[in-house]
Amino acid sequence: MAAIIGRTSRQALLVTKSGTFSPKANFVSFKGKNGKKWVVAMVGAATVGAVGVGAALATPVLAEGVELHPPKYPWSHNGLLSALDAASVRRGYQVYKQVCAACHSMEYLCYRNLVGSIMTEEEAKKDAEEVMVEDGPDEEGNMFKRPGKLSDKFPAPYANEEAARFANGGSLPPDLSYIVPARHGGEDYVFALLTGYCEAPGGIALRDGLYYNPYFPGGAIGMAPALYNEVIEYEDGTPATASQCAKDVCIFLRWASEPEHDIRKQMGLKAVMIFSFMLAISYYLKRHKWSVLKSRKIAFKK
Numbered sequence: 001m002a003a004i005i006g007r008t009s010r011q012a013l014l015v016t017k018s019g020t021f022s023p024k025a026n027f028v029s030f031k032g033k034n035g036k037k038w039v040v041a042m043v044g045a046a047t048v049g050a051v052g053v054g055a056a057l058a059t060p061v062l063a064e065g066v067e068l069h070p071p072k073y074p075w076s077h078n079g080l081l082s083a084l085d086a087a088s089v090r091r092g093y094q095v096y097k098q099v100c101a102a103c104h105s106m107e108y109l110c111y112r113n114l115v116g117s118i119m120t121e122e123e124a125k126k127d128a129e130e131v132m133v134e135d136g137p138d139e140e141g142n143m144f145k146r147p148g149k150l151s152d153k154f155p156a157p158y159a160n161e162e163a164a165r166f167a168n169g170g171s172l173p174p175d176l177s178y179i180v181p182a183r184h185g186g187e188d189y190v191f192a193l194l195t196g197y198c199e200a201p202g203g204i205a206l207r208d209g210l211y212y213n214p215y216f217p218g219g220a221i222g223m224a225p226a227l228y229n230e231v232i233e234y235e236d237g238t239p240a241t242a243s244q245c246a247k248d249v250c251i252f253l254r255w256a257s258e259p260e261h262d263i264r265k266q267m268g269l270k271a272v273m274i275f276s277f278m279l280a281i282s283y284y285l286k287r288h289k290w291s292v293l294k295s296r297k298i299a300f301k302k
């Protein structure tokens with residue numbers, strides 16, 4: 001430590017204009033009007049340097065810091081003007097409905113949101129009717145169950161947080177409505193997480209009910225691998241490999257968190273076009289209005 005501080009201060013921190021630091025020479029040569037200030041400044045710089053080096057050395061390098069950052073995947077909607085892949089969103093909804101919905105809610109989505117963007121009204125109604133929703137009270141004051149309607153929200157798999165944790169060994173499956181923008185890395189992270197399960201490296205012991213996933217902060221996740229090849233059968237005949245399902249469900253989750261995605265990009269293009277046109281006009285007008293001022297001549301009479 002002392003050696004490092006010594007080296008640092010000798011090399012960089014205290015090099016002055018007059019050359020390498022040598023205490024006596026400096027204290028003498030910078031005396032004069034500002035002599036004291038220079039000494040204080042140099043002592044200050046040395047202290048800051050020492051504290052910095054000390055802090056750097058005190059930060060431990062942890063062996064558990066082996067989490068992986070998700071790679072950047074070439075999503076088809078990555079471009080400034082690229083829309084979401086509608087067929088993929090539709091398949092992703094199927095993956096969510098048949099796999100993820102067993103544990104994850106999507107409480108900010110209603111069946112009516114599917115109409116027009118993922119499916120037709122008839123299809124969405126059929127999907128809604130598959131679930132039973134509690135409604136009421138009726139005229140006798142009792143709650144009753146009825147088939148779902150377009151205005152109903154997606155059903156939650158568990159009645160409350162406690163039930164969800166109890167069924168999942170203490171881990172809470174988060175609501176997936178906004179999971180993509182809620183996680184650093186967005187859909188890259190979710191895709192890497194879904195496809196990234198592997199054997200825990202030697203020396204890492206996992207508690208019962210936890211699985212090793214290097215993309216999950218900490219490495220031990222309470223969600224069992226949810227996707228594998230042929231986990232579902234796509235209605236459009238696409239081969240349902242694990243990575244295909246993961247890709248589709250990620251695009252679906254992006255759509256769910258940002259249904260205005262395509263329109264936003266369209267509006268962006270329009271805004272750029274309109275504003276650049278207006279910029280040109282305002283530049284011309286400015287030149288026009290200022291031309292009188294810019295070209296006038298001020299003459300002072302004696």
Ligand code: HEC
Nearest residue numbers: 099100102103168171172173174179190221222223226249
């Ligand atoms: C068997 C239940 C179960 C299924 C099925 C399931 N999950 Fe999970 N999921 C969980 C649990 C439990 C957690 C919380 C894990 C934790 O905090 O350790 C979780 C966490 C997550 C997370 C959040 C990770 C984080 O960074 O906090 C995402 C994203 C996720 N699941 C996506 C999915 C997707 C997409 C599917 C469907 C393909 C799916 N899950 C299917 C149980 C499940």
